[in-house]
Amino acid sequence: MTQTTSHPSIAILLTSMQPHQAVASNSLSLQGSKTDETFSNNLLLRPGERGEMSITLENLGSDAIRWKLEIAGNFPANWCQWHQQDFEEIAPKEKLSKVIGFLVPDNFFENQLALMQKPQLQINYQSTIYVYLEVSGSGQLAEYRVFDLFVRPLCSYLDFVPALYKEVDFVGRYLSIIEQAFDPAVQTIDTLWAYLDPITAPEALLPFLAHWVAWDIDTRWGIDIQRRLIRNAIALYRWHGTSYGLRFYLHLYTGLPLEQINIREIFERGFVFGATSIGFDSMLGGGRPYHFIVEMRPFSSEQIDETSVREIIERQKPAFCTYELDIINP
Incomplete structure (x- = not known):
């Protein structure tokens, strides 16, 4: 899809850098349809993806010329990625190629501010290159x-049609339209395991998961602690x-490694005669x-x-x- 004309001193050739299969045309149209546009000499843009138009200049004269390009149109100025401050020279009979880039914001179709100024979202624009x-x-x-700029959403469903x-x-x-309507449901099914895991599930779903395992949520504790306990x-x-259960519970609640939590039961003998050490292997009174x-050894007292x-x-x-709690601060 090119467009070329000649001038007594310069010739211009425009070429869209889009792959051929990605550029739509009206070679096949539905009967009575008025929505198909002619996509010759145009550039198809996808939000968030850079589109490029190649321009080739040819000096037809016998003298060197100095040239400069300017791009204008009814599209937002920040879409065009072309900056040329001064004139550049092209030798006689020489060809020179330049690439003009366009980048549409990735939230183009989701930005509702664009609909506040116009009754409908504009998706077709016109651009003019001045030499x-x-x-x-x-x-x-x-x-x-x-040439025309056509902004269209990226549709993965096109990969499955002839x-x-x-x-x-x-x-x-x-x-x-069909993809945007059904894709959220498809993505949810693909990541359903994450919704059923308390570690990755949305916070609003935690009460439901806690009810599954009959766990009472204590709102005084942080959300990360609740996720570990429910799981x-x-x-x-x-x-x-x-x-073991008490030690594991304290590990989940405090986040301390199991090595820093110790539960010691007293099995020492009472008062005995013979070689013994009070407080180590025997005690007075039984x-x-x-x-x-x-015994807990936290990293800090807080x-x-x-x-x-x-x-x-x-x-x-x-x-x-009965028990004793011994918190050994560092």
Whole structure:
């Protein structure tokens, strides 16, 4: 798809850098359809993707000329990625190629501010390339070319239709509507596992997941703690009332490594005669049955809420057991 004309001193050739299959045309149209545009000498733009138009200048004269390009149109000025400050020289009989880039914002179709100024979103634009030649120290218009800019959404559904239908603008826009309507559901199905995992599920879904495992959410605790507890609720139920279950619960709540949480039960002998050491392998007055000591070594004193830790111990230990809590600060 090219456009070329000649001038006594310069010739211009425009070529769209889009792949042929990506540029729509009206080679196939639906009967009675008025929505298909002719896509010859045009540039098809996808939001967030750079589109390029190549322009070739040829000096037909026998003298060197100095040239300069200017691009104008009814599209936003920040779309065009072309900057030329001064005139440039082209030798006699020489050809020179330049690339003019266009970049449409990736939120073009989602930006509702564009609809506040017009009753409908504009998706077709016109661009004009002006070629100026330097004559007697000033720029003189030598040639100009007009081409269209067509902004269309990126549609992956076009990859599943015959190539013949890819050239029809109406088919592309129609499939884009279907894709935008069903794609959220397809993406949800593809990542359904993430919605069922408390670690990755949306926060609004956590009460539902907690209800699945009969877990009571304590709103005083942070959301990260709740995610860990809900995910391991079945394991906590299985080991409830054991030293392993209490140690694992404290690990999930505080985030401390298991190596920094120790539960020590007292099995020393009472008062005995013979070689012994008081406080190490024997004690005066006999042992304390069903008594244990919880030792925690946090990185800082602010990392542990003693009140919450005691509530967890009271809830997890057997009712007849007694305990001591020893928080060893660094």
